[in-house]
Amino acid sequence: MLDSRLWPGADGATRNTTTVETTEDAANSVTDAANLAYKLSSELESVVRAVPGVDNLYPTEPIAATIVGAIVDALTQRERTSNLVTVTMGEAGINVSVAFRALNSEPATKVCRLVYNSIALVLDARSITPIDSVHVTVASIG
Numbered sequence: 001m002l003d004s005r006l007w008p009g010a011d012g013a014t015r016n017t018t019t020v021e022t023t024e025d026a027a028n029s030v031t032d033a034a035n036l037a038y039k040l041s042s043e044l045e046s047v048v049r050a051v052p053g054v055d056n057l058y059p060t061e062p063i064a065a066t067i068v069g070a071i072v073d074a075l076t077q078r079e080r081t082s083n084l085v086t087v088t089m090g091e092a093g094i095n096v097s098v099a100f101r102a103l104n105s106e107p108a109t110k111v112c113r114l115v116y117n118s119i120a121l122v123l124d125a126r127s128i129t130p131i132d133s134v135h136v137t138v139a140s141i142g
Contacts, residue, residue: 037087040096040126044085047122048098051114053106057084058139060097093130094123099137108138 048054061083086097096119102108116136123131 037089040122040128041085041087044087044096044098044119044122047118048085048100048115051111051118053103053111054115055101055103055142058099058101059083060086060099060135060137090132093132094128095133095135096123096131097135097137099139101140101142102138104142108141112136112138 045057048057084098086095088095098115098119100111100115102111116134119134119136123129123134
């Protein structure tokens with residue numbers, strides 16, 4: 001991260017100095033974000049599975065991203081992240097994606113609203129802001 005500050009010079013004039021985040025700080029930030037994504041993804045997966053009318057969850061990432069993620073998790077010795085509820089950090093905030101099979105017993109739109117509201121409650125309870133997007137997809141009905 002680049003941080004520019006104005007510092008007073010010897011003659012009272014200001015000078016612009018720049019500090020750069022160390023590699024270790026950057027690595028810790030990435031690790032913290034990955035840990036948050038892992039924990040939140042697992043929690044949201046449990047929450048979504050508990051919503052009435054949700055039958056199965058489907059992967060939300062392309063297969064290539066899933067494979068690369070599994071390799072990175074293995075190399076860094078991190079716990080395997082869920083690809084059933086995807087949590088990513090974008091420039092504008094957190095992004096959550098979930099795809100599921102809705103049961104015939106409930107209207108799909110109602111189940112979508114329940115899933116969305118359940119995700120929003122978890123994000124609100126954990127004070128996670130800003131939220132960029134929450135994508136809820138009914139992948140199949142049956």
